[in-house]
Amino acid sequence: MNKAVSRVYRTPSDAHQAVKHLQSAGYKAHDIGVLARLEETARSVLGGKEEKVTFSGLDLVVGGCLVPVLSKLAGGESKLSGALVEALGLEAEAAEYYEFVLGAGDVLLSVQAPESNVSEVEGILGKADARPERAGMASPGFYKASRMSATNPVDATMTGDFRKY
Secondary structure (H helix, E strand, C coil): CCEEEEEEECCCCHHHHHHCCCCCHHCCHHHEEEEEEHHHHHHHHHHEEEEEECCCCCEEEEEEEEHHHHHHHHCCCCHHHHHHHHHHHHHHHHHHHHHHHHCCEHHHHEEEEHHHHHHHHHHHHHHHCCCCCCCCCCCCCHHHHHHHHHHHHHHHCCCCCCCHH
C-alpha cells in the first residue's frame, strides 16, 4: 500500500532539486505531486499538467499525483487544511501549517511511495534542501556576529573572571 510523504520547500529551486533526486532514485513523475501558489512555480518544479484549485479564497496550482485528489476536494468554502488531512493523511496541525506557508508562497511536494520506501523518500526530501552550513551557525547573521565579537572585547566570551571586563 502506498503512503504519501510530504515536505514544504521555501523556494521552487529547492523543490525542483528534490524532484531531480527522486527521479534519479527511480520515482516516476506520476508518483510526485506539487502544490504551489503560482502556476510558473508549479511548472518549474514538476512540469507537465497543472490545474488551478481554490480553497477558502486561496488560489493554488496543483500538479502531478495531487491533481485528481485535490481538484475533487476543492471548492469555494472548503478549507485547504481539511483537504490535506484527507488527501495526504496529515495531522490537523501539520495541515494548518502547510496551509499557512502555501499562502506565503512556499511549495509543497508530495510523493506516493510504498510503505517500505517511506524512510528512503524522507531522506531524499530532506537532502534536497540541505544547504552547507558552518558548524554551530544557523544563519548568515551568526557568522557576522562571531566575526564582530572577535574584534570587540565587550562581546567576547565571558570566562567567569569579571574583573577582566
